[in-house]
Amino acid sequence: MTRMTRNIVTMMLSAVFVISFLFGTGVEGLFEFKTEPVHPSRAELRTLRAISKANYDLAVEMGVNSIDNLQNLENNLSSRGINVQNGSISHKQLIETHPDEKAQQTNSLARKILKSSLYIYNTECIQKGVSRESCAQFLSTKSIPEGTKGLMDECLDFFSTHKDGNNVFRRLLPSNYKDGFYQMEDKLPSPREISNSALHGTVASSNDGNNHEDSHSKNLALVQWTQFIEHDLSKPVASSSQDGQQIECCDADNYAHIPRNLHPDCAPLIGVNLFSKYGKETCLNYVRSALSIEKCTFGPAQQLNQATGYLDLSQLYGFTRRSQSSMRTFSNGKLKSSNGGLLPLAEGDKRNLYCALKSDANETCFMAGDTRVNSNPYSIILYTIFLRSHNQFAEEIKTRNPDWTDETMFRAAKKLNVQLYREIVFEEWLPVVLGQKISASINAEPILRRANNLRDLEVSNEFAVAAIRFYFSMMPNVLQRMPSPMNNEINSEDAMSKLSASALFELMEASFRSEALDQPSKLNEFLASLLNQRALRMDATYAGDLIEEFTKARVPSRPNVLAFDIQRGRDHGLQGYVKYLEQCEGRPITTWDDLNHYIAPAEITKLKSVYEHVSNVDLIVGGISEIPANGSTVGPTFTCILGEQFSKIRQWHHNLVADPVSFESKLKKVTAAKLMCANSGLKEVPKNIFYIASNTNPLVPCDELLKSSN
DSSP: OOHHHHHHHHHHHHHHHHHHHHTOSSOOSSOOOOOOOOOOOHHHHHHHHTOOHHHHHHHHHHHHHHHHTHHHHHHHHHHTTOSOOTTSHHHHHHHHTOOOHHHHHHHHHHHHHHHHHHHHIIIIITTTTOOHHHHHHHHTTSBOOSSGGGHHHHHHHHHHSOOSSOEEOBOSSOOOOTTSSSOOOSSSOOHHHIIIIITTSSTTOOBOSSSOBOTTOBBHHHHHHHHHHHHHHOOBOBOOOTTSOOOOOBOTTSBBOOGGGOOTTBOOEEEOOTTOTTSOOEEEOOBOBOEEOSSSBOOSOEEEESSOSSOSOHHHHOSSHHHHHHHBOSSTTOBOOBGGGBOOBOOGGGHHHHOOOSSOOOOOOBOOSSGGGGSSHHHHHHHHHHHHHHHHHHHHHHHHOTTSOHHHHHHHHHHHHHHHHHHHIIIIIHHHHHOHHHHHHHHHSOOOOSOOOGGGGSOBHHHHHTGGGGGGGGOOSEEEOOOTTOTTOOOOTTHHHHSOSSEEEEHHHHTTOOGGGOSHHHHHHHHHHHHHSBOBOSSSOOBGGGSOOOSSOSSOOSOOHHHHHHHHHHHTTOOOHHHHHHHHHTSOOOSGGGGGGTBOHHHHHHHHTTOSSGGGOOHHHHHHHBOOOTTOSSOHHHHHHHHHHHHHHHHHHHHSOOOSOOOOOOOOSOOHHHHHHHTSOOSEEESSTTBOOOSSSOEEEHHHHHHTTO
């Protein structure tokens, strides 16, 4: 990069940050989080301003060298055979958080800046009595010095090129790190202890999913769609080795490593050995999330989001241009598919990126724009539905516009598919999650007539790693089979009684595998059962397959989703639950008794058994423990965080520049019910697909629905 080009980029970035500051920190809307800025004392400011350029140069040199030298340690770990085994628990966790090559490069750059910042904190701030908050705030305003180790040039290059799937999670409240920059709090209870003992009674307990059904008759389509929407908006990814290899923090038997075998990015979930007082500690892999940057300054860690802040079906089409290309046929605007309109198959080395297979056996493995596509059969179904929808749009477009190019057809089909998806999210899914009143308020907000703050275009950390993850509480161990010959039909009032005790799949066995849906006919059968089976209650009790089970093995035999989410919240520096509740409710929370308005007494007792003080409760734990408000699925804190995010998303969508591709379409008002009918073999569906069919939610024949679309 030439000096002139570098100066232009610097001026552009400076202008962006000034504009962002003038317009504030968010779109004015229904949900606002406000905090008082940090004001360093005069003595602290004198100390901070006295830091010399030579000290900043030295900090950068030390920071860059520390990352460059990491390769030696990684080579040693690899030579000791410390790597992720295919089909292991760690493999499943790392498929969900797999970074692409660009994310790896961004993470490396961000960590050089973080290491440089920590050097100044340790050598200047700590030594001279400057608080962590004042130090972090001040360094966030200090530009990286030019010239030293080429770090500033590398940072400016990052902003001058297309970021393409490398965004930064914004924060609703300031980060909460022990050192103000990156160190996780170490005096909180173990995530596995919270998940296994506190919330589930005993370590060996397991909810089979049959006695915790949702009282409002919400079905599993709500779980399915929420996960799909999460995949669209949020993808935190794990750090990886310098050569792109996945990091393993536990040994092959799921016991803890000795310290010299731990990668610096490891923060494993350690647990006691229940069967031997003096035995090795058990271990579940956790690799700290990859980092990104929002400006070329020093400062605290900011996590990378590989997804976009738009509802754009990027989980299907791909977050980057490269991943989108791998999904396209480049013929007649269509996406790739396999036999019977199923998702395309991952082949060769790609199989390990999408499926956790223990061998090279000839087992079906699907691919999509997101490596999480095979996380469970629920998600596979919806990815398939939208794949088929795109290709149907492409066929209709070709019929009416045979002279259009493949690119024009593809863009037009994608535009219609995304339009359909957005309408369902705002008009049908959101009212079920937040309630009719809140969702109507979001949809009725006036559209702002000004440019959006660039930081508003991002997804909040609190939304991504806590609030949107509520659906795991509602996910049962099994999808129950409907008795033949009703495989392709939906039943009414007594739907649940007609479900067989036998299972179409078990969650643990089907995780990150595709064989449960390896035949086109299975999709109809699965979809019918999904619309008939009630979701579990949204509460702090997870189905057994999502937490640990020790009765058959001395070590963990599967991932612990709740413990993983608790650890990730701490990794991302989220504040405690009560800080968000205070912002959302406008009242102080200082004692356990203050939670009585929001959490049932029995649940408070569970929390008190593991957390020393109410201020220590993790955001996701407090959020799923809350009593849902009338007509909504989640409690007040998650309603607030989810509402804040979707309020912004709606603003962004209305301010988007119109796609230059336009054409006349026969598409009328779409519904989720029409989408299901048009892309499956179902004969009838509930009018509102997120609830069990009933007198108030009647079945609608697919023939009638599809006829009304012509």
